[in-house]
Amino acid sequence: MPTEHADSNRGVQPPLITFLSDYGHLDEFVGVCHGVIARRCPRARVIDITHSIPRHDVREGGLVLRDALPHMPPGVHLAVVDPAVGALERRAVALRTVREERLLVGPDNGLLMFAAESFGGVAEAVDIGRSPERLEPVSATFHGRDIFAPVAAALAAGATLHVVGEEMAAQSLRRLTLSVAHVAQQTLTAHVLRADNFGNLLLDASPQQIAEAGLRRDAPLWVAVGERRYPGRYASTFSDVPPGELLLYEDALQMAALAVNRGSAAEHLGVGRDAELQVTPA
Amino acid sequence: MPTEHADSNRGVQPPLITFLSDYGHLDEFVGVCHGVIARRCPRARVIDITHSIPRHDVREGGLVLRDALPHMPPGVHLAVVDPAVGALERRAVALRTVREERLLVGPDNGLLMFAAESFGGVAEAVDIGRSPERLEPVSATFHGRDIFAPVAAALAAGATLHVVGEEMAAQSLRRLTLSVAHVAQQTLTAHVLRADNFGNLLLDASPQQIAEAGLRRDAPLWVAVGERRYPGRYASTFSDVPPGELLLYEDALQMAALAVNRGSAAEHLGVGRDAELQVTPA
Amino acid sequence: MPTEHADSNRGVQPPLITFLSDYGHLDEFVGVCHGVIARRCPRARVIDITHSIPRHDVREGGLVLRDALPHMPPGVHLAVVDPAVGALERRAVALRTVREERLLVGPDNGLLMFAAESFGGVAEAVDIGRSPERLEPVSATFHGRDIFAPVAAALAAGATLHVVGEEMAAQSLRRLTLSVAHVAQQTLTAHVLRADNFGNLLLDASPQQIAEAGLRRDAPLWVAVGERRYPGRYASTFSDVPPGELLLYEDALQMAALAVNRGSAAEHLGVGRDAELQVTPA
Numbered sequence: 001m002p003t004e005h006a007d008s009n010r011g012v013q014p015p016l017i018t019f020l021s022d023y024g025h026l027d028e029f030v031g032v033c034h035g036v037i038a039r040r041c042p043r044a045r046v047i048d049i050t051h052s053i054p055r056h057d058v059r060e061g062g063l064v065l066r067d068a069l070p071h072m073p074p075g076v077h078l079a080v081v082d083p084a085v086g087a088l089e090r091r092a093v094a095l096r097t098v099r100e101e102r103l104l105v106g107p108d109n110g111l112l113m114f115a116a117e118s119f120g121g122v123a124e125a126v127d128i129g130r131s132p133e134r135l136e137p138v139s140a141t142f143h144g145r146d147i148f149a150p151v152a153a154a155l156a157a158g159a160t161l162h163v164v165g166e167e168m169a170a171q172s173l174r175r176l177t178l179s180v181a182h183v184a185q186q187t188l189t190a191h192v193l194r195a196d197n198f199g200n201l202l203l204d205a206s207p208q209q210i211a212e213a214g215l216r217r218d219a220p221l222w223v224a225v226g227e228r229r230y231p232g233r234y235a236s237t238f239s240d241v242p243p244g245e246l247l248l249y250e251d252a253l254q255m256a257a258l259a260v261n262r263g264s265a266a267e268h269l270g271v272g273r274d275a276e277l278q279v280t281p282a
Numbered sequence: 283m284p285t286e287h288a289d290s291n292r293g294v295q296p297p298l299i300t301f302l303s304d305y306g307h308l309d310e311f312v313g314v315c316h317g318v319i320a321r322r323c324p325r326a327r328v329i330d331i332t333h334s335i336p337r338h339d340v341r342e343g344g345l346v347l348r349d350a351l352p353h354m355p356p357g358v359h360l361a362v363v364d365p366a367v368g369a370l371e372r373r374a375v376a377l378r379t380v381r382e383e384r385l386l387v388g389p390d391n392g393l394l395m396f397a398a399e400s401f402g403g404v405a406e407a408v409d410i411g412r413s414p415e416r417l418e419p420v421s422a423t424f425h426g427r428d429i430f431a432p433v434a435a436a437l438a439a440g441a442t443l444h445v446v447g448e449e450m451a452a453q454s455l456r457r458l459t460l461s462v463a464h465v466a467q468q469t470l471t472a473h474v475l476r477a478d479n480f481g482n483l484l485l486d487a488s489p490q491q492i493a494e495a496g497l498r499r500d501a502p503l504w505v506a507v508g509e510r511r512y513p514g515r516y517a518s519t520f521s522d523v524p525p526g527e528l529l530l531y532e533d534a535l536q537m538a539a540l541a542v543n544r545g546s547a548a549e550h551l552g553v554g555r556d557a558e559l560q561v562t563p564a
Numbered sequence: 565m566p567t568e569h570a571d572s573n574r575g576v577q578p579p580l581i582t583f584l585s586d587y588g589h590l591d592e593f594v595g596v597c598h599g600v601i602a603r604r605c606p607r608a609r610v611i612d613i614t615h616s617i618p619r620h621d622v623r624e625g626g627l628v629l630r631d632a633l634p635h636m637p638p639g640v641h642l643a644v645v646d647p648a649v650g651a652l653e654r655r656a657v658a659l660r661t662v663r664e665e666r667l668l669v670g671p672d673n674g675l676l677m678f679a680a681e682s683f684g685g686v687a688e689a690v691d692i693g694r695s696p697e698r699l700e701p702v703s704a705t706f707h708g709r710d711i712f713a714p715v716a717a718a719l720a721a722g723a724t725l726h727v728v729g730e731e732m733a734a735q736s737l738r739r740l741t742l743s744v745a746h747v748a749q750q751t752l753t754a755h756v757l758r759a760d761n762f763g764n765l766l767l768d769a770s771p772q773q774i775a776e777a778g779l780r781r782d783a784p785l786w787v788a789v790g791e792r793r794y795p796g797r798y799a800s801t802f803s804d805v806p807p808g809e810l811l812l813y814e815d816a817l818q819m820a821a822l823a824v825n826r827g828s829a830a831e832h833l834g835v836g837r838d839a840e841l842q843v844t845p846a
Contacts, residue, residue, distance in 0.1 A: 013606045018599070025307060025589060026479045028346050031331035035300070035354035038329060042295045042355065047602060049595035064592050071709065072599035073606065086519035140519035142534035145353065197590045237650035237704035252706035307589060308761045310628050313613035317582070317636035320611060324577045324637065368801035422801035424816035427635065 014045045015156035016075030020065050021144065022053040023080070029142070033078075033149040036135065040153035047072065056083035058111050059176055063194060066114035067253050069102065077115070078152040079106040086140035092147050093173065094155065094165055095125040103161075105152045107143070110176035125173060126165030133164050179274070181205035181256075188213035188279040190256060195272050199264025205256040205279075210234070210248070213279060220282035221248060223258065225269050231282065238262070248279060296327045297438035298357030302347050303426060304335040305362070311424070315360075315431040318417065322435035329354065338365035340393050341458055345476060348396035349535050351384065359397070360434040361388040368422035374429050375455065376437065376447055377407040385443075387434045389425070392458035407455060408447030415446050461556070463487035463538075470495035470561040472538060477554050481546025487538040487561075492516070492530070495561060502564035503530060505540065507551050513564065520544070530561060578609045579720035580639030584629050585708065586617040587644070593706070597642075597713040600699065604717035611636065620647035622675050623740055624837075627758060630678035631817050633666065641679070642716040643670040650704035656711050657737065658719065658729055659689040667725075669716045671707070674740035689737060690729030697728050743838070745769035745820075752777035752843040754820060759836050763828025769820040769843075774798070774812070777843060784846035785812060787822065789833050795846065802826070812843060 017037060023029040030051050037044055049068045053061040061081035069077060084090035084107070091108040098120030104112040105128070116122050128134075128147060133154045138146040151164045179191035181204045190205040215221055215234050223230045223246065232246035241247045243262040246269075251257035258265040266272055299319060305311040312333050319326055331350045335343040343363035351359060366372040366389070373390035380402030386394040387410070398404050410416075410429060415436040420428040433446045461473035463486045472487040497503055497516050505512045505528065514528035523529045525544040528551075533539035540547040548554055581601060587593040594615050601608055613632045617625040625645035633641060648654035648671070655672035662684030668676040669692070680686050692698075692711060697718040702710045715728045743755035745768045754769040779785055779798050787794045787810065796810035805811045807826040810833075815821035822829040830836055 016602065016606075018595075020592075020595075024479070025332070026334045028302075028332040028350050031300075031302075031329060032350055032353045034329045035331070035350065038298065038327075038355050039353070042298075045602075047595060047598045049599070050589070050592040052590045068592050068596055068599065071596045071603070073602050084521070087521055137536070139534040139536075140531070145534065197588070239648070239651055249704070252703040252709065254701070254703075306761070307614075308616045310584075310614040310632050313582075313584075313611060314632055314635045316611045317613070317632065320580065320609075320637050321635070324580075366803070369803050419818070421816040421818075422813070427816065 014043045015041065015158075016047065016073050017044050017078055017152050017156050018047045018049050018069075018072045018075065019051075019078045020049040020053065020061060020068070021051045021080040022055045022057065022061060023051045023144065024055075025051060029144060033144050036145055036149040037153040037156075040133070040150050041157040044153060044156040053081050057081065058083065058109050060194060062111045062114040062176060065111070066118050069115050069118070074100045074102050076103045076105060076152045076155045078148055079104065079111050080144040080148050081111050082107040082109070082143060084109065085143050091127050091168075092129045092131075092143060092151075093125055093168070094128050094151055094161055095170070095173070096123045096161060097121065098123045103155050105148055105155065107148075108174050110174050113173060113175045114178075122170040122173060124161055125168050125170045126161045127168045128165035130166070131164050133159070179204050179276075181209055183209050183212040186214045186280060188215070190277060190279065192271060192273050192275045192277075195266045199260070199266040199268075200251070201258040201265045201269070201271070202251060202253070203256040203258065207250055207254065207256065210256055210279075214281050215248070215279065216281070222280050222282050223248070223269065224278040224280070225271055225275065228270075230269060232258070296325045297323065297440075298329065298355050299326050299360055299434050299438050300329045300331050300351070300354045300357065301333075301360045302331040302335065302343060302350070303333045303362040304337045304339065304343060305333045305426065306337075307333060311426060315426050318427055318431040319435040319438075322415070322432050323439040326435060326438040335363050339363065340365065340391050342476060344393045344396040344458060347393070348400050351397050351400070356382045356384050358385045358387060358434045358437045360430055361386065361393050362426040362430050363393050364389040364391070364425060366391065367425050373409050373450075374411045374413075374425060374433075375407055375450070376410050376433055376443055377452070377455070378405045378443060379403065380405045385437050387430055387437065389430075390456050392456050395455060395457045396460075404452040404455060406443055407450050407452045408443045409450045410447035412448070413446050415441070461486050461558075463491055465491050465494040468496045468562055470497070472559060472561065474553060474555050474557045474559075477548045481542070481548040481550075482533070483540040483547045483551070483553070484533060484535070485538040485540065489532055489536065489538065492538055492561075496563050497530070497561065498563070504562050504564050505530070505551065506560040506562070507553055507557065510552075512551060514540070578607045579605065579722075580611065580637050581608050581642055581716050581720050582611045582613050582633075582636045582639065583615075583642045584613040584617065584625060584632070585615045585644040586619045586621065586625060587615045587708065588619075589615060593708060597708050600709055600713040601717040601720075604697070604714050605721040608717060608720040617645050621645065622647065622673050624758060626675045626678040626740060629675070630682050633679050633682070638664045638666050640667045640669060640716045640719045642712055643668065643675050644708040644712050645675050646671040646673070646707060648673065649707050655691050655732075656693045656695075656707060657689055657732070658692050658715055658725055659734070659737070660687045660725060661685070662687045667719050669712055669719065671712075672738050674738050677737060677739045678742075686734040686737060688725055689732050689734045690725045691732045692729035694730070695728050697723070743768050743840075745773055747773050747776040750778045750844060752779070754841060754843065756835060756837050756839045756841075759830045763824070763830040763832075764815070765822040765829045765833070765835070766815060766817070767820040767822065771814055771818065771820065774820055774843075778845050779812070779843065780845070786844050786846050787812070787833065788842040788844070789835055789839065792834075794833060796822070
């Protein structure tokens, strides 16, 4: 980012916490976590990434976190999508990434790991399930309030990982696997990573893989879902094709995506998350 | 909360305002109130507890406020659920609690009183309907913007209650009554205080009352709604029972609650707010 | 606003950015823009006016912006409702208003212009489509993140318009036209500017025009929609009429509006945005 006319008057910056969850906005859960943070670290500034992760969808939360963090200032990154809250075998963790020393706080269910890997992996991890920062009594159902938010706030206030938790082996952290797109014989085989709220389908394929499959910008193509084939076009943006027409494009994350101009690719193709599809030049 | 590794670098804290309402997020009402606050007290920090209180549900708003405030730093607590906005007989008030000297601002319809009572009651109250802090002309429909937000901001900026309103008798403040659970002959008679968005039913019974009724952790029980009886279990958390099974548990507020693991207790029992039910050991 | 007991302890204020969009809260778009702003201008404080503008409804966004800005502290006002994002012919702009020197940032589709006009018009405008502040590579679909948010943050950090964009003629900015109410022969002909989420209909008529049409407070009236006529009353607030009855009133923006007490005027009259209707004394 340019710094020539930068913010010279800034002084000491407040510590930053970003917050992502599946709590939604119908209840007071998010607000209560903000209060808990403000009590422990009044100086902290909190940026809500989103609280609309589909309930209990750990993989979706992990992908959104990974894709959002590069746009967030370095700091403490709190994330809670936690279907196994209260279960003994689910650990609560805080970790530091290799690059940029970002601090991630959340359940040990894979949620944090796509983001951690995109910052060079985990340099250090602690188990915070019995953190001295916990709010007692710890409830069985609201660890966001009782464990994750207070630990994030303590880290923002300057506490070290060793103070808020017990050392654990980074290799023991749970990881999720993702599908992998591949190219063979001018065919790109890709999978739907996410379907957004407009029916756009985000794929696991890169622009390099699109090129390897022989797909050319502005040229027609076929998208196959099982036995069905749909005509489309490799375009730059929605308005490059007529309304109702399917397009392959690079989305805002610079990954392959499918959309229908003024429509829904999910409905058009009749597919959702995890679907496999083949793309070939027409 | 632990303070050993506390936030020593904090300096002067900005004044804090918490904000709860039934305005929802479909309109700009919440944002406009934030702007009004920022104009009057630019230093103030605002924490949104929730704006998803069901429209005009004063009791629900009052219960959420009561349960959230212990997690909020002391400060000014603005709350607006105001079905009688604009009516002459509805007063607008600001008050100070006995414990922690919290300042509560909102309509005089009972909304503030559960919270006030949980902080030892009202030490002092003023009528702010004709506050010099009002934004003129005061609209008939948006007192959040024209009266409550500017008064809350003035208090955050250091104004006293006497400056923002006219003294009134704390005894004249309107109060709402709540149902009371009771135990007799190994039967806990309780009522639904709130039904949350997952169909969990929050009751007016305490863990002590559960114990008095002879209910034991991990033991089976009956829940009766009128003539109907449903089997269940007194458990610690959802995953202690199979999917679809009813459980009685202590919720995150340490009160009795009913849930169905991966389901809705409200649908399962066919009841909602204010329903009376009996719980007995099986 | 009164300043007698003003905020004397405030010190240097952080720069302020307000943010309005049609991004909604189901995705992480708003959170990502907050992150981008915090990276470029960590001191900036952001007030979200609303993100629930109906998708792609530029006029609605422009009206909400115009009506909200007087309640916002002067600063940078970021607005994104951008159906033509990525299209070459749609310019991205930043401008300074004549009164209060407010800085508005958004697409050049009319969105900013109602607000600009209410602050005395445009003193200076720049094209920011190729701003040095852009995040590269600029996506085709998310200019909020890649152009508008970073430019708004740079302005908040003290950059001048000339630094963030290329000078352009203010007269070339796109404007939207609005319907105009008029009075003739004791008939007020007005149009629905907005229908809010409760079915209240905001009209383009002023209290002066209501008076010119001979309508008197607390007196009965007729509302005609084409051939249909509906009885109503000119009242101060909802509760002045019985439930289910139609009323004409001055809304919180001091403009004429129609409502049904505890009901929906939109449903009652069977009309929505842009509908024309006649109001006459009964």
